[in-house]
Amino acid sequence: SQTIHQWPATLVQPVGSPLSLECTVEGTSNPNLYWYRQAAGRGLQLLFYSVGIGQISSEVPQNLSASRPQDRQFILSSKKLLLSDSGFYLCAWSPGQGEAFFGQGTRLTVV
């Protein structure tokens, strides 16, 4: 069966520090991969998605970047965090059409 791992679960980082969040998927190949941010009481905001290694589509211009160095690995990064980067970050995978499956999320607090 397929599983998705996302870590860390919580993170507190100072303003100006770098960020690296990692997501890996097991049990499938060539998945579509997604990074979302969810603000309290608001919907899911798509940040990046990838349909293959090295292929990244950015939905929102911002302080973040994404990379897909391997087929089942998706990384969300920042060189210098801002206070506004605080939020709940979710990684998801999809077989290409149909349902998406989410990781457990990373709660990021920038202080």
Added chain:
Amino acid sequence: QKEVEQDPGPLSVPEGAIVSLNCTYSNSAFQYFMWYRQYSRKGPELLMYTYSSGNKEDGRFTAQVDKSSKYISLFIRDSQPSDSATYLCARNTGNQFYFGTGTSLTVIP
């Protein structure tokens, strides 16, 4: 215009009640429809998934799609306190997913 509209609630019901959660969407292209359950501080969990009009049942949950009116619903029978969560509707076309903002449900024992 939002791709998926969902009443945010909150919705509060007594244990054992039938719950009805609803969403509307605006695109007519072929697509898939999903319902997710999200507990506080957790990732969304897929509950139901369908692509056709009509009803799909899974235990106490029934997903209903009406493509003529662009309306999707989730019914929960015999609601339990453990059903207290936020429920998200979603649709998928190609590589894109569109999510509702979620309905917060509380089931009171």
